[in-house]
Amino acid sequence: MTSWVPGADASPYTPANLPYCVFSRQGEAPRAGVRIGDHVLDLAPALHDEVFAAPSLNGFLARGRAAWSDTRRRVQRLLSAQAGEAAANRAAVEPHLVPLAEVRLHQPIEVGDYVDFYCSLEHATNLGRMFRPDGEPLLPNWRHLPVGYHGRSGTVVVSGTPITRPRGQRVPAPGRPPVLGPSAKLDIEAELGFVVGTPTRLGEAAGDFADHVFGVTLVNDWSARDIQSWEYVPLGPFLGKSFATSISPWITPLEALGHARVAGRAQDPEPLSYLGRREPWGLDIAMRVELNGEPISAPPYRQMYWTPDQMLAHMTVNGASLRTGDLFASGTVSGAEPGQRGSLIEITWNGSEPIKLADGQIRTFLEDGDTVTITATAPGPGGTSIALGEVTGTILPSLPGPRGGSDRTSRVPSDRDGDRRRPADCG
CATH class of the missing domain: 2.30.30.230 (Fumarylacetoacetase, N-terminal domain)
Structure with a gap:
């Protein structure tokens, strides 16, 4: 046309x-x-x-x-x-x-609820290898259900909104007590978000995916890895995730993605019946991450293990209701190759393998003034390509903290506390 x-x-x-x-x-x-x-x-x-x-x-x-x-x-x-x-x-x-x-x-929608998933096998495996080198990379539940958590809808912001470096408790070095201060491991997460149009009643599970989900939007779920790793046991992500999530100002209708639909990846073991795929809702979307205008990664969404229809089914199987404007995101999109990783914690292997930019600057995690832009394309009719509108954000310095903010807590976890100091798995 x-x-x-x-x-x-x-x-x-x-x-x-x-x-x-x-x-x-x-x-x-x-x-x-x-x-x-x-x-x-x-x-x-x-x-x-x-x-x-x-x-x-x-x-x-x-x-x-x-x-x-x-x-x-x-x-x-x-x-x-x-x-x-x-x-x-x-x-x-x-x-x-x-x-x-x-x-x-x-911002194109009034966000109702925000749920973030963890649906990339490669991302989850990379994090598991990084933080559990002597154990199984995936936790026992990962292949049985799309893992997710409820985020903070009030801090979902439109592309272009500056991102203030968050403050929180973090442990500056192993064996030292926690301090309150700006995150030193501020990261990105290249994700695909799904926007709900048609709601459901409390107590009923969602029906057909395309009856409820209007379209998709690019997401950068900014993450403070050091804050997250200290706080996440036992209830999961909190301040390390809740300070900002950027979305594109453009919502691409599902109907525009007909030529991008592909069968999802093989799943082993076979999921429970409510997670069965009635239609192919894998999506052939090629993402691109730029740091200060320089490409650093090309995450392939088609390699995601859990598909968005399965995310929706799991999110509502307990009777949790959908509202118009609800947003749920895929979690970090990462592929099998090093150049396909959708977060800096993977790209730099938690800072142990810094990247060098064209201007000679070195990065492990984000510095103040850095700008991150995520773009994506998908197949269109007749061999053409359609674009998903970009999402971008620039890091601002942390705001001054509360009086006494550097006070230390009274106790440091010991080795007897098991994995309390282990950096967190992340979406």
Whole structure:
């Protein structure tokens, strides 16, 4: 399908893509749009539908799968060069196209709940080898269910939001007492996020994946590894994860990913029946991580062990309800090769193998002023490629801590405390 919009057909944002956003221009209120080429189509006037005049996509997402499909077909028809009424559509729609350079992008959804999973076999294995070198890399439950935890929805932020280096308790060296201070092991996690549209009632499990999930967005789940490793026993991630999670301002509909769908990886042992794959929801999405503009990794999402339909099934099997705007993420995407690892803790093997950037700088973990950008592409129709909108963030110095913040706690764990000082497995 070609478009009359100038430049659209030569871009990865053709009518086969059409990711949604919330945007504004100077002096105007935020409202919903879709991207076509290097323009944003202002949907409320183009479709004569006030749900798109709202400052989030939640109202539209709540309408459900039939409405999502109908709207997509309508927008494609308006932007298509093939339609018999293309000239009339162009005359009606062109006044509502806004150059991308003129817009400010906002967080596209009001996030209800946020769940982060841990679904990459390679990532989980790498972390297990790193922290349990004499034991089995995977914990006993890992191949039986998609491991996850509930995150903090209030600190999900849109791409471009500066990330302040978090403070927390950390152990500066083995055998020393914990101190309160800025994280010295600030990390990234390249992930794929899934946005829920259709809710469920409390007590019922979710049905078909595509009936509930509207689309995908790129995620960087920033992680303070030193804070996380000290605090996570016995209840899991907390302050080391909750300070910020960045998402792209673009939500790519599942319908745009039809050519990216692949069978998921073989699973052994066979999961319980509720985790059975009714449809192929593996996704052939090629990710790219840049640090200060330099590529450092290319994580392949298609190698993920647990697929998003299985994540959704497990997340709701106990009757936990879904809400419109809920976000769940895949966990770090890592592949089998060293150049496919989606976190610095893996890329530098917990700091023991620093990377050297083109300008000569050395990195183990993130320094103040560093900018991380994650992009991704997926197969489109006819051998084309579609793009998922990038997610980026720049690290700011830690804010001053509370008075007395460097006070030490009264006791240091001893060797008798088992693995309390072991760095944490992470999503």
